[in-house]
Amino acid sequence: MALQLRSLIRANGELELSLHDEPIPEPQAHEVVIRVEASPMNPSDLGLLFGAADIGTAKVSGTPERPIVTATVPERAMPAMAGRLDQSMPVGNEGAGVVVKAGSSPAAQALLGKTVAAIGGAMYSQYRAVAAAQCLELPAGTAPAEGASCFVNPLTSLGMVETMRREGHKALVHTAAASNLGQMLNKICQKDGIALVNIVRKPEQEALLRGIGAKYVCSTSSPTFLEDLTQALVETGATLAFDATGGGKLAGQILGCMEAALNRTAKEYSRYGSTTHKQVYIYGGLDRSPTEFVRNFGMAWGMGGWLLFPFLQKLGDEGVQRLRARVVAELKTTFASHYTREVSLFEALQLDAIGVYGKQATGEKFLLNPNKGVAA
């Protein structure tokens, strides 16, 4: 038997996280079974893990070997949970580990004993069966921890650059820019010669980004934030932003500053504002407060959700293969991820850990090792 982390929201509004005993999977002919040794705890994972539960209400019961976390979902948030009620859901988008069983197909057999990365959910499990074609074989000498984040962050940051090119923009704005993803995006943009305007909240985040060579960093905590941002937009010509925060005034401020930057170079009055399209894609929800904006950016603007998988579908197989190949080639450089702490399944379900990774704070990313501390 093997452990799997599950998340359940009951119709009465109670969230329950627990460890289930599952049989070690037997691979189909085209599948391999990965012993998962590293899986990141990304915001997208935490969204499924906690749902709309208020983490502040979390309690731990059960035993050290079978901890049970409970928390309460506020009643106003329950309608959004309707689709998942009373379903015990496995968690974990992506991860890496060693192939310990392989189906009969040559593709599966070729991976036996190899270290691979995979995406597809349920990675917070000791063992996970995955189609061989879905595995990304890691170069010899790559540890699972180094390959744990091969998909979500690398493909999201590459996806931002691809979106910029496809939609005819020439530079980018990114918020929560000191995140793992944001650092990756800086490395990509520096390598590809793309101007990137980084927006952060704190001086130490600015220092971090300057330290890795970021040229444009604007801090919302600065009294001159809007002017700094406008100036960076004048210099870069960025008319596309990716916003991880979602809530508050930031997305609208970015559009307003883009408009101000465009108007500084405008030749004549346009009553409907600049005719250049300005776009903010909201791809995360770090700030859960309502989104608010004053429409001081003319009529040529858009705001919208951006999600990796629909984007990859639009990009098509060939495009996705191109991005994956780049991730593997630059795994230890451009796409290297950093974690605060490696936790076991048991440790992940303790209040001290939840109190840290649950905040989704920059520089506090955990790596889950579902086989840590488990008797072999």
Added chain:
Amino acid sequence: MALQLRSLIRANGELELSLHDEPIPEPQAHEVVIRVEASPMNPSDLGLLFGAADIGTAKVSGTPERPIVTATVPERAMPAMAGRLDQSMPVGNEGAGVVVKAGSSPAAQALLGKTVAAIGGAMYSQYRAVAAAQCLELPAGTAPAEGASCFVNPLTSLGMVETMRREGHKALVHTAAASNLGQMLNKICQKDGIALVNIVRKPEQEALLRGIGAKYVCSTSSPTFLEDLTQALVETGATLAFDATGGGKLAGQILGCMEAALNRTAKEYSRYGSTTHKQVYIYGGLDRSPTEFVRNFGMAWGMGGWLLFPFLQKLGDEGVQRLRARVVAELKTTFASHYTREVSLFEALQLDAIGVYGKQATGEKFLLNPNKGVAA
């Protein structure tokens, strides 16, 4: 000499509306000169006329024949006016009248004496030179007042339906739905068999729309508004809205109800919400307050500005000709406009009139006749 209404915002924040004496234009070979007898005062005209001035501060001075309106632009709104400062600007997007002079080209000569409609600005003028190719010849027996609104409202409402088709939606939502434009859209949708969800603020507006055959009308003043809207969205499958208000919570509520409607028929839980794209285009700004929304509609959503002229450019010449031909063919039925009052240039610059048309209230649309009350 002939009168022309001008709007000027000075660097000190003062708005001034006044009448200028201009020579009656001489047509170029390809042009005609229209004696403008009817020009609507649409929200888009009022935007240029008043700029960001506070209408409550308006004062009238001058003489009855040369009234001068002054008002104050709040300081916080002045940056948005930067592009038009100290420029005396003619006003009036569209209008209709009789061709009194024609250039030497056959196309221009053919219009001499005809009643035509035209778009292109500066229509709040007694006489206006326009390229013959830009004129829409009205059928014999059509009064200028009947053809005054041939362009903005008809092409905007047709543009909404075209946008719906081009972007793959099957039904529409429209706000401020009892407006002239909204009534037009109802007639188009009824004729074309398109389901239209009308959103209004007041019971009398609902009654008005029911009276012209609207099937789905939801009033924001109803305590069951969100439920009514969701139900209408379930029945129609509308995933595209055009919002004339812009400010407040309405645009976000529409997206939220679209998501709720989609989820009522969803088969399984999708952690990022419905995968069906939901779109709200903001095409007006009747509500000047900030736009605010809670992101309870998944990740497949967009909000953005929508403007007639960029849309027509996207549509291309052939498409535009098709829409124009339909407007002429249905001018007295589908595209008939209604006005509260016809005013002269002098009357338009009096406080009693400004107090009514300046509110941009549904059912209070004025028609300006620049040749009314002017000695021939």
